[in-house]
Amino acid sequence: MELYLDCNATTPVLPAARDAALAAMADTFGNPSSVHASGLKARELLDGVRAAARRVLGASAGRLMFTSGATEGIQTAVLSALCALRERPGRRLALYGATEHKAVPEALRHWDAVLGLGLEIAPIPVDASGRHDLAWLRERLPAAGLVCTMAANNETGAISDLDGIAALMDAHPAALWLVDGVQALGKLNLKLDTRRIDYAPFSGHKLYAPKGIGLLYVREGAPFTPLMCGGGQEGGQRSGTENMAGIAALGAVLAALEAGEVFASGAAMQQHRERLAGAVGQAFPGVVFNAPLDPALSLPTTLNFSVPGVDSRRLQDLFDAAGLRISGGSACGAAKALPSYVLIATGVPEAQAAAAVRLSFGALDGDATIAAACERLRACGEALRELQALAAELELDAAGARQLAPAPRLIDVRDADEVAEAPTPVAETIPLAELEQQLPRLLALPAELPLLFLCRSGRRSLQAAALLRRSGRQRCFSLAGGLASLAP
The missing domain is CATH 3.40.640.10 (Type I PLP-dependent aspartate aminotransferase-like (Major domain))
Known part of the structure; x- marks a missing residue:
């Protein structure tokens, strides 16, 4: 749901x-x-x-x-x-x-x-x-x-x-x-x-x-x-x-x-935010809230936070996979991959602003919705820690990729329009959205053949390598840093 x-x-x-x-x-x-x-x-x-x-x-x-x-x-x-x-x-x-x-x-x-x-x-x-x-x-x-x-x-x-x-x-x-x-x-x-x-x-x-x-x-x-x-x-x-x-x-x-009988009161919404903030803190130790949680200084319906070391897009992907619809800030600026000018204006460091996400609920959201959201936030924290542990196994820098033997098969998991705009010499292109359809064929390849997945930043390629590992193929890797790391 x-x-x-x-x-x-x-x-x-x-x-x-x-x-x-x-x-x-x-x-x-x-x-x-x-x-x-x-x-x-x-x-x-x-x-x-x-x-x-x-x-x-x-x-x-x-x-x-x-x-x-x-x-x-x-x-x-x-x-x-x-x-x-x-x-x-x-x-x-x-x-x-x-x-x-x-x-x-x-x-x-x-x-x-x-x-x-x-x-x-x-x-x-x-x-x-x-x-x-x-x-x-x-x-x-x-x-x-x-x-x-x-x-x-x-x-x-x-x-x-x-x-x-x-x-x-x-x-x-x-x-x-x-x-x-x-x-x-x-x-x-x-x-x-x-x-x-x-x-x-x-x-x-x-x-x-x-x-x-x-x-x-x-x-x-x-x-x-x-x-x-x-x-x-x-x-x-x-x-x-x-x-x-x-x-x-x-x-x-x-x-x-x-x-006054349909919407939650300000006091009830403040309690909801306190529960959500607590769940965020449990899910992501070290989380930084980018705005005061004092009800005199900020609306009770809004949380803006950054998880050190995790970019905004990766957090949004994690939340989206869990069925949590949470944004990276203003919807009007969502298409621009830039740090929030709002947070920069308040003195938030650029890297922290670039990693920020916004959680905002409404006055119709009741206790059951908030409880379910808290549970999923904690589950997202567990999933992120598992992904980070897996990344330590799956990610290779350019030098490590060159040392793979036999020579790996390169698979570009960018979308077709990205590949068309900036092609790279690879064995094949499989957009990430189509990878599951290609699983039987990839799993049938020789077990000793390494598969090295590529994308623009390394985010999607890590997801691809993790999917193959979960499906039973061990020699799958992601190029850390994405295609930019291949530059001489």
Whole structure:
């Protein structure tokens, strides 16, 4: 059974939210801009969800519009703020947290270029806990036109000192303030009615609603420029026919939050994290947690850790094989094999940041799920120790490989596209995913013939050699360091 522990990337959809979306498509499919009965029925649903969102977010005043998600909300907020800065020539700075989601600095650079403002765009340093350097911010606020900070970080769970930032912003009312509320939804009180937060985007799929639905809060009186114009929907704030299925689903999630009977409490989630952290420590002696576990400093749903000497990808492969879905950090950066910029910003050494993985569970995960996850984490630790012991037997450096007698048969277990891009003279190519199909033929080869498996880094080749050893063939080896170690 799969255990999904990557809720900071996305969550499954709440069953009640699925039902609400299907009901909207089947029964409340009218266009909420139409004035006939079907349209009025859809309008009633839309208005009801917006009212629920205001209650949950504590936003009794100001604009609150439905969007496609946080990226659109961030774009709209940044565009609105930067358009206003054209009338404020003394405000030449746009600041964002160094650990901010890439959507924010990218939006700042994009709209600054489009509008031709020539702003100085700079990251706000953070400390080891991921909190912003308020002294640094205080010095620069007199020239700042826009300040962008997260409520909580998606990779580490670090909670920003919003009260401390708010005190500085109150002393400089000419500067606008954007707070990314994506990870805060359902977990933190942003106090939108009392804090001077000008813009706050949210995304439904981080809290059991489907992808493609979000919210943007704009404080009353804050500058606003629509990102999308057209038919004038959402009171002219965001044109385009509303996503009624997504809105209905989000409404079901908000109703569950208000009822307080579906999602686990903060205290229960903190207990879950303590159990998971304990299991990680038992599974991987020497593990390093990359963010504080203090509930005042980080969300109770997130663990970010590194196992010394074990790279992130190998850990993810280990977890994946055990049915644990755990990521290497932000899903948006998963395809880039680079150390986390978030961890680097907090002072984590580069090698440790490159080895980091993130475990994030949700408020729907109960005791049984957490217990099963703890058991599998401990089993992964045992499997890693067995693999490390096996690696000592199976891995050969280039010099050791050359000493094999008779001469080994080389087998490249990279994917076909990798081989095509960087071919190497080998006896044959068998992608790792196809190796089990080839087992009978490989096991039939002469027992004295060594098999030396190759790949880019040595990770997949070790898995291949281990598979053959488990199948009864002893003279199987992996080239340590991969193909790079063959270079003269």
